[in-house]
Amino acid sequence: MRELLGSALVVALVLACTRVTDADECLNVLHPAMTARIQKDVAWLDRAGGITDAMIRNISLLCDNAIRWQCNVKAVRMMIKDGEVYLNSLHPDWRLGPHELIGFLLELYEASKMYKLPDVEFAYNGDDDVMTAVEWKDEAALKPAFHGGPFPLLTWSKGDDSSGMLVPYSGAFRCADDSFDAMSTRLEDFRRVPWSERKQVAFGRWNEFCALYYNALQRMPNGREQPCPRNYLSQLSDKNLELLDVGVMLEMEKKGRVGHVPLTHQNVYRYLVSTDGWAISSKFDKYLLLGSLVIKARSPRYGFYYDALVPDQHFLPCMNASNDDVLERIKWAKEHDAEAQKMAEAAQAFAVKHLHRGARLCYYRTLMEELGKRMKYTPDCANRQLCIPLGQFLNFLSTYPKTRHTCPYSQVLSQYGFNAELEAGKYTTESITALLKQEKYWPRDTDIPPLTYQPYFPRRLRRRGLQARRRQAA
Numbered sequence: 001m002r003e004l005l006g007s008a009l010v011v012a013l014v015l016a017c018t019r020v021t022d023a024d025e026c027l028n029v030l031h032p033a034m035t036a037r038i039q040k041d042v043a044w045l046d047r048a049g050g051i052t053d054a055m056i057r058n059i060s061l062l063c064d065n066a067i068r069w070q071c072n073v074k075a076v077r078m079m080i081k082d083g084e085v086y087l088n089s090l091h092p093d094w095r096l097g098p099h100e101l102i103g104f105l106l107e108l109y110e111a112s113k114m115y116k117l118p119d120v121e122f123a124y125n126g127d128d129d130v131m132t133a134v135e136w137k138d139e140a141a142l143k144p145a146f147h148g149g150p151f152p153l154l155t156w157s158k159g160d161d162s163s164g165m166l167v168p169y170s171g172a173f174r175c176a177d178d179s180f181d182a183m184s185t186r187l188e189d190f191r192r193v194p195w196s197e198r199k200q201v202a203f204g205r206w207n208e209f210c211a212l213y214y215n216a217l218q219r220m221p222n223g224r225e226q227p228c229p230r231n232y233l234s235q236l237s238d239k240n241l242e243l244l245d246v247g248v249m250l251e252m253e254k255k256g257r258v259g260h261v262p263l264t265h266q267n268v269y270r271y272l273v274s275t276d277g278w279a280i281s282s283k284f285d286k287y288l289l290l291g292s293l294v295i296k297a298r299s300p301r302y303g304f305y306y307d308a309l310v311p312d313q314h315f316l317p318c319m320n321a322s323n324d325d326v327l328e329r330i331k332w333a334k335e336h337d338a339e340a341q342k343m344a345e346a347a348q349a350f351a352v353k354h355l356h357r358g359a360r361l362c363y364y365r366t367l368m369e370e371l372g373k374r375m376k377y378t379p380d381c382a383n384r385q386l387c388i389p390l391g392q393f394l395n396f397l398s399t400y401p402k403t404r405h406t407c408p409y410s411q412v413l414s415q416y417g418f419n420a421e422l423e424a425g426k427y428t429t430e431s432i433t434a435l436l437k438q439e440k441y442w443p444r445d446t447d448i449p450p451l452t453y454q455p456y457f458p459r460r461l462r463r464r465g466l467q468a469r470r471r472q473a474a
Contacts, residue, residue, distance in 0.1 A: 020358035029359040030366065031350075033308035038363070041165040042370045048150065050374040053383075055151050056121045057446040072442050075123040075153060076101065078108075078390075079379045080368065082119070084422060085112050085390035086381060089443055091126055093436040097402045100156075101126040103171025105397075106407050107357075109390050111364040113416040118372025121379045122165075125155035128279040129211065129301065130164040152371060157279035159300045165367065166304040168360045172282035175407040178263045181357055183289050187348075190267045190291050195341045202295055202330045203269035204246035205261055206230055209277030211301075222322055229275040229297035229319055236324060243330045246273050267292055270340070271333055273318075273326070276301055288314070288351035293344040295329055304363060305355060314347040381423070385443035386435075388427050391418025396432050 020029055045051060059075055073095050077088035085108060091101055104124060111117065130153065155164035173180040183190075210228035219225055234247035238255075245257070253259035263283065266272060267290040274284045276299040285305070287294045294315040311317045316333065318326040333340040353359075381387035395418055398409035435441055 020362050025358075026362035026365060029354060029356075030362050031305070031308040031354045034305055034354070034363060035366065037166060037304060037307050038367050038370055042367075042374065044150065044163055045152065045371075045374045050376040051121065051152055051371065053377040053379075056379075059123060059151050060442060060444045060446055070127075072440065073126050075151075076126045077121070077123045077443075079121045079381070079384065079387065080112065080117050080119060081379055081381065083112060083116055084419065085109055085117075086384075087388040087390060087393055088121075088384045088386050088445075090386070090388075090432075090435055090441060092439045092441065093402070094439060095126065096397075096400070096436065097406060099171030099175035099406050100128070100169075101171070102397060102403060102406045103169075103173065103175045104154075104156075104167065105390060105394060106409065106412055107168065107170035107174065107360060108364055109394060110412045110416070111361045111368070112390075113412070114361060115365045117365065117368045118375070119379055120368060120371045120375055122152040122154060122371060124167075125153055125164060128157065128277075130155040130158040130162050154367075157301050157303060159302075165371075166302075167367065168304055168355075168363060169280070169282055169285075170360065171407070173285070173355070173360060174357065174411075178286070180286055180289065180351075180355065183264065183286055184352070184356060186264060187289065187352070189264070190289065193267050193291075195270065195291075195344070198268060198270035198292065200270050200334055201242070202244050202246065202271035202273050202326070203261075203266060204233070204273035204275065205249050205252065205259070206247075206275055206281075206283075207277065208248045208251070211276065211278050220322055224323065226298065226319060227323060229299075230277065232323060233273065233275065233297065233326065236326070240327055243327055244273070263290075266290060271295055271330060273297070274315075275299075280306075285351060285355055288347040288355075291344055291348050293333055293340045294347060295326060295333075297326070308354065309347075309350070313343065314350055315343070384445050387423060388432065389419065389422040391416075392420070392422065392427060393432070394418070396429060399429075400433075 020026055048055075056077070059077060060071070072089055072092055075089075076091060079086045079088055095101075101124070150163040153164045154167045155162070156167055156169040158164040158166060176182075208230060210230055230248065233244070234251065237244040237246045247255075247257070249259040263286055266287075270292055272287045272290065272292045272294050274281050274287055274294055274296045276297070280299070280301050280303045284294070284296065284303075295318050296315050298317060298319045309315060316329045318329050321328075391413070394409055395413060397403040397406070398413065
């Protein structure tokens with residue numbers, strides 16, 4: 001009876017929360033911790049004097065000095081003007097195909113059609129993890145007139161030292177066959193596997209990606225550095241298969257164990273282990289839907305909704321007390337089965353209520369409104385070398401060979417279409433294709449020369465700048 005009632009509740013929430021159309025509804029579906037996250041992420045802009053025209057135009061200075069080899073990937077420049085979204089730079093062709101950037105573009109475009117978004121300019125991190133060039137530990141470097149310094153950069157994964165502003169990992173939420181949105185429609189199927197029949201083993205499969213930022217983690221209480229969970233837990237699993245069945249998919253197959261298991265079938269396990277790769281795991285939010293207890297390895301990176309999750313209420317954290325504490329966590333779950341089930345149900349209810357598409361669009365709306373409050377100028381396509389209407393670009397992607405199957409474009413374009421009169425005739429399929437083929441294409445709109453000293457010059461150049469200033473002062 002308990003499981004039947006829980007299933008009915010979940011389905012009701014899904015049906016009630018898929019579309020959010022006004023501000024009051026947004027307040028209901030946006031968890032307070034998510035709203036607080038937005039405020040926390042934009043706070044540095046107030047200390048920096050708001051979003052200035054020079055700040056946006058001089059993103060290219062940062063690009064020239066810090067990340068010139070992939071600037072058009074690390075910071076995709078965008079503008080919202082009179083409710084329409086425009087691209088002021090482009091991903092190169094060689095990076096198109098995956099859903100990271102395209103899912104974001106589709107979700108932002110949908111938000112712009114559902115809500116009247118303010119005039120604003122910003123950039124989007126088109127890579128997995130936010131670039132280190134916008135991380136800082138010394139906020140004294142923030143000045144209203146910094147040229148090429150921190151700028152409003154949206155990202156779906158970051159750490160505490162980043163000036164990036166979190167947004168949903170929209171591509172994973174809506175584009176893949178096993179996306180969050182697709183899995184949300186199968187909640188009844190997941191619930192058909194009763195808790196009592198799920199295997200009492202902690203399961204996990206992943207690719208062999210270990211981010212360098214794990215080296216920056218604080219040491220464990222035992223004084224040791226935390227190893228990469230994806231490597232270490234695999235080795236621990238080999239010695240404790242009765243509790244822990246995790247590892248790299250290809251390695252598992254070589255060992256004669258099960259390799260790939262579709263996400264939609266992993267609910268046969270009572271416990272699921274989540275680990276991060278190059279960035280936050282794109283499976284974590286999907287795991288929350290499955291109705292199993294999620295055990296999450298410690299990581300210095302987080303996503304837009306992580307602040308709203310409570311350890312030991314929505315998931316069990318591991319690799320906190322020691323490298324091997326995951327074994328103790330699994331033993332606890334087995335010994336406290338009712339509490340473990342309650343935790344799994346709480347995680348599923350959270351995901352259904354706060355992570356559906358309508359809630360994500362509310363998040364975009366709220367973030368854009370906060371950025372709009374901090375604009376110190378009026379953006380205009382006339383001041384940008386490139387200004388491709390996003391609707392037109394999405395229509396292009398829907399037919400472009402490398403991207404036509406990346407996301408379900410029709411979900412948005414069939415409902416809202418796009419304004420063909422914007423920048424009419426300026427951007428054709430041929431001209432956009434030609435721009436994409438330029439691997440290092442980067443429109444520069446700056447007319448302000450670089451400063452002698454900039455916060456984000458490479459360290460050797462920074463030292464030279466400081467030495468020059470000291471000589472001048474002497």
